[in-house]
Every structure is written in structure tokens, then in C-alpha cells.
Amino acid sequence: MHGIPFPKLIAHFIAAVERSGATILRADETSRRPAQMRILGPDGPTVCCVFLWTITLGGGGPAVRPAGERRIQLTNVSRFPLRPGMRTIVGGWSDEFGVYAFWDPRRHRNFSSRSPSLQIRADVLEQARRDGIATFLRPSAEGKEVVVAVDPPSLLWYIQNGEALHNTDTETGAQLVHELISPAPESEQKIIESSRSENETIRRLELVQTMRAFRESRFRPQVLHAYSYRCAVCGCALKLVDAAHIIPVSHPRSTDEIDNGIALCRLHHSAYDNGLLGIRSTHEIILNPDAIRRLRDANLLNGLEEFRSVLPQTIRVPASREACPRPENLRTGLEARQWPRHLVA
Ligand SMILES: [Zn+2]
Structure with a gap:
């Protein structure tokens, strides 16, 4: 040629x-x-x-x-x-x-x-x-x-x-x-x-x-594409969406496979990583009572009601099955962020 x-x-x-x-x-x-x-x-x-x-x-x-x-x-x-x-x-x-x-x-x-x-x-x-x-x-x-x-x-x-x-x-x-x-x-x-x-x-x-x-570098484009560049929790796009690791990078079982990824906006990514917001293996979105107690003790609870009021029951998942979060990863993700055991499911 x-x-x-x-x-x-x-x-x-x-x-x-x-x-x-x-x-x-x-x-x-x-x-x-x-x-x-x-x-x-x-x-x-x-x-x-x-x-x-x-x-x-x-x-x-x-x-x-x-x-x-x-x-x-x-x-x-x-x-x-x-x-x-x-x-x-x-x-x-x-x-x-x-x-x-x-x-x-x-x-x-x-x-x-x-x-x-x-x-x-x-x-x-x-x-x-x-x-x-x-x-x-x-x-x-x-x-x-x-x-x-x-x-x-x-x-x-x-x-x-x-x-x-x-x-x-x-x-x-x-x-x-x-x-x-x-x-x-x-x-x-x-x-x-x-x-x-x-x-x-x-x-x-x-x-x-x-x-x-x-x-x-492969993880980010794959995850964002699978979720159509929108947050799995609130649906926001606006180029404010990250590819978050479900099992945190620092954990020995973390991978850069797509089923350990989830697209989250900056707000929900932070809330997920610091253990305020959780996603169960059933895709249900939950809030951590321990984290809320700690925030109350530190006098940092302002905004919780607004934060909670916009949360849907479950996350949106990609259409393709192999891009969906692995239930095992979602459970390990909660354990790694020290969620109370009865909520890890
Ligand atoms: Zn969001």
C-alpha cells in the first residue's frame, strides 16, 4: 500500500x-x-x-x-x-x-x-x-x-x-x-x-x-464507555465522571478488569471511597450508619438529607453483562471499606 x-x-x-x-x-x-x-x-x-x-x-x-x-x-x-x-x-x-x-x-x-x-x-x-x-x-x-x-x-x-x-x-x-x-x-x-x-x-x-x-490507562476508557459516560448512581454526565475501582487499588484483590469498575461522578465517587455510600451485590444503594455517626460526632452532617433525597434504590448497570460489576467484587469493596458486616451482602 x-x-x-x-x-x-x-x-x-x-x-x-x-x-x-x-x-x-x-x-x-x-x-x-x-x-x-x-x-x-x-x-x-x-x-x-x-x-x-x-x-x-x-x-x-x-x-x-x-x-x-x-x-x-x-x-x-x-x-x-x-x-x-x-x-x-x-x-x-x-x-x-x-x-x-x-x-x-x-x-x-x-x-x-x-x-x-x-x-x-x-x-x-x-x-x-x-x-x-x-x-x-x-x-x-x-x-x-x-x-x-x-x-x-x-x-x-x-x-x-x-x-x-x-x-x-x-x-x-x-x-x-x-x-x-x-x-x-x-x-x-x-x-x-x-x-x-x-x-x-x-x-x-x-x-x-x-x-x-x-x-x-485501559481501565478508564473501558468503564466510562460501558456506562455511557454517566454516573451509575445519579446519571450525571457533564465530563464529571470517573472510573472508580470497586475493590480499592490498595487491596490485594483489586484488578483493572472492567467488572471491578463503576462509573461514578466526583461526588458519588468520593462518597463511595470514604465509605458513606455503598453498593450491595444486589445493586442496592445504601448509606453507612457508622459513617453517619462519625460525621455527626465531628459536626459534619450538614447536607445529608439533600444527599440522601436524590439517591435511587439501585445503580444503573451497563447493558453488556461482562461489563457489570461482579457481585463478589461489590461485597469485597464494602468489606475493604469497613462496612458493618450485616450490611455486606
Ligand atoms: Zn453521581
């Missing part, structure tokens, strides 16, 4: 970033490569310099190229700028797989030929389409390079947190990334404890943190 013009590539890139909840603060000169922009996301602002091409089969076709290889052809660029405080992004969009792939600009300071190309395997792109992320280790002129492929919902995460993945340049790195997409309990700890050197421990800790941020 032929290359997509740069303005179209960058418009698609900006739209994907904005759908993830970020704001593009400045995007001047986006018609020419590289595009300079400031992205305001959940982790603050990121200044970016974006080089994008189309991922294609490359010239010569299957007779010349290895089967299953895809590539970007670096055109009209002599070097990639590396500056402190700026994120240089070198990537390609694959229309065939509907994912992005990103190479490590630190490994390409000097181009060996006039029109070099960077490769990735088709099965890695396919894996990213399926799992949201995949990495791939390839040789480069300046050591081994980790290529990172992500789907559009994870693009913002890659820009703000994904740089660390380019440092996982070991044979096991891609496998560890794969394991950390939805890790079994204890497996994060096992990955860290099986390091063979102090350096490796530091890298693995960083990888575990990066992949936690990846899972969290």
Missing part, C-alpha cells in the same frame, strides 16, 4: 490522543514532519516532536522482503532531535492492523543510508491489535532496539509513560510485557524477585510500574 500523507496521519494521531481524554495545547505546523505539540494528559503536559510515516510492506514485494515484515521508510529527515524536556516520537501507522508502532530515536542518531527503513514483524502488529500492546526486539546500528506497538486507545499512555519500554532490551523483555498485560496475582512480585542483578531489578521495577500505568 502507498504512504498516507503526513497531514492525514497527524490528524488521526491527534484525534486518537484527544479521545483518550487529553487536550492538545499547541499544534502549530502540523502539516509538516515533524509535528510539534504540547499534550495535556492525566500525567501533566508533554512536549512532543512527532515523526510519523505509514507502515507498509516495503518496495520489492514478497520476492525481495522477508515474509511477514513491515516497515517505515524514513523520508526527508537527516536526524532525530533529542532534547531534555521534549519527547521525540518516531513511529508509523499501520492501516492494515489498525495500530501504531514506535521506534527508539536514541538508537537512530546516525542514518547509514539516504533513505533508511525501520522494520517490525506483522505478527507483533497483530498482537498489539489483540492485546493493545506488544514489543519487539530488533538489532540496530546502535545496539538492540525495542519497538513498541500500541492500539489507538493506548496512544496517550505510550506518549506519557511508554518511553521506559524502549529500555527493556533483553530477550525476555517482550515476554515480560506480555505477562504484565493482565498478570496473575503475585506475578509482578515474582518477576522482580527473579532478577539476576541489581540493575535488572531496577529495570524490572520500572517495567512493572510502566505496565501498571498501561492497565490503568
Whole structure:
């Protein structure tokens, strides 16, 4: 397939970033490569310099190229700028797989030929389409390079947190990334404890943190979409809705699976987290008599009647069954917030 013009590539890139909840603060000169922009996301602002091409089969076709290889052809660029405080992004969009792939600009300071190309395997792109992320280790002129492929919902995460993945340049790195997409309990700890050197421990800790941020970044869009961006308690939308964890993040049984999530407005999220408002496994909404007593003792009971008067009997749940809160999670969520035992049901 032929290359997509740069303005179209960058418009698609900006739209994907904005759908993830970020704001593009400045995007001047986006018609020419590289595009300079400031992205305001959940982790603050990121200044970016974006080089994008189309991922294609490359010239010569299957007779010349290895089967299953895809590539970007670096055109009209002599070097990639590396500056402190700026994120240089070198990537390609694959229309065939509907994912992005990103190479490590630190490994390409000097181009060996006039029109070099960077490769990735088709099965890695396919894996990213399926799992949201995949990495791939390839040789480069300046050591081994980790290529990172992500789907559009994870693009913002890659820009703000994904740089660390380019440092996982070991044979096991891609496998560890794969394991950390939805890790079994204890497996994060096992990955860290099986390091063979102090350096490796530091890298693995960083990888575990990066992949936690990846899972969290997937949780929010999935939960909000399932609840049509409205609070499960009061129905309010207004872009004031959070993806709340039913079993709190600090609890060992907490997950970033959709059935441990619920969309709640800021008010009801706070009330849920501090144990004033509860949701039973039957979806019934209840108030905590212990919490009310503590508020009365602290002289903080003002507003309770108004708060109570707008509460419906039960929460609204998503239409799809797998997106509904798991009853077990709702019970554990109440226990973790120290609800009186007779109300946990
Ligand atoms: Zn609400």
C-alpha cells in the first residue's frame, strides 16, 4: 500500500490522543514532519516532536522482503532531535492492523543510508491489535532496539509513560510485557524477585510500574464507555465522571478488569471511597450508619438529607453483562471499606 500523507496521519494521531481524554495545547505546523505539540494528559503536559510515516510492506514485494515484515521508510529527515524536556516520537501507522508502532530515536542518531527503513514483524502488529500492546526486539546500528506497538486507545499512555519500554532490551523483555498485560496475582512480585542483578531489578521495577500505568490507562476508557459516560448512581454526565475501582487499588484483590469498575461522578465517587455510600451485590444503594455517626460526632452532617433525597434504590448497570460489576467484587469493596458486616451482602 502507498504512504498516507503526513497531514492525514497527524490528524488521526491527534484525534486518537484527544479521545483518550487529553487536550492538545499547541499544534502549530502540523502539516509538516515533524509535528510539534504540547499534550495535556492525566500525567501533566508533554512536549512532543512527532515523526510519523505509514507502515507498509516495503518496495520489492514478497520476492525481495522477508515474509511477514513491515516497515517505515524514513523520508526527508537527516536526524532525530533529542532534547531534555521534549519527547521525540518516531513511529508509523499501520492501516492494515489498525495500530501504531514506535521506534527508539536514541538508537537512530546516525542514518547509514539516504533513505533508511525501520522494520517490525506483522505478527507483533497483530498482537498489539489483540492485546493493545506488544514489543519487539530488533538489532540496530546502535545496539538492540525495542519497538513498541500500541492500539489507538493506548496512544496517550505510550506518549506519557511508554518511553521506559524502549529500555527493556533483553530477550525476555517482550515476554515480560506480555505477562504484565493482565498478570496473575503475585506475578509482578515474582518477576522482580527473579532478577539476576541489581540493575535488572531496577529495570524490572520500572517495567512493572510502566505496565501498571498501561492497565490503568485501559481501565478508564473501558468503564466510562460501558456506562455511557454517566454516573451509575445519579446519571450525571457533564465530563464529571470517573472510573472508580470497586475493590480499592490498595487491596490485594483489586484488578483493572472492567467488572471491578463503576462509573461514578466526583461526588458519588468520593462518597463511595470514604465509605458513606455503598453498593450491595444486589445493586442496592445504601448509606453507612457508622459513617453517619462519625460525621455527626465531628459536626459534619450538614447536607445529608439533600444527599440522601436524590439517591435511587439501585445503580444503573451497563447493558453488556461482562461489563457489570461482579457481585463478589461489590461485597469485597464494602468489606475493604469497613462496612458493618450485616450490611455486606
Ligand atoms: Zn453521581
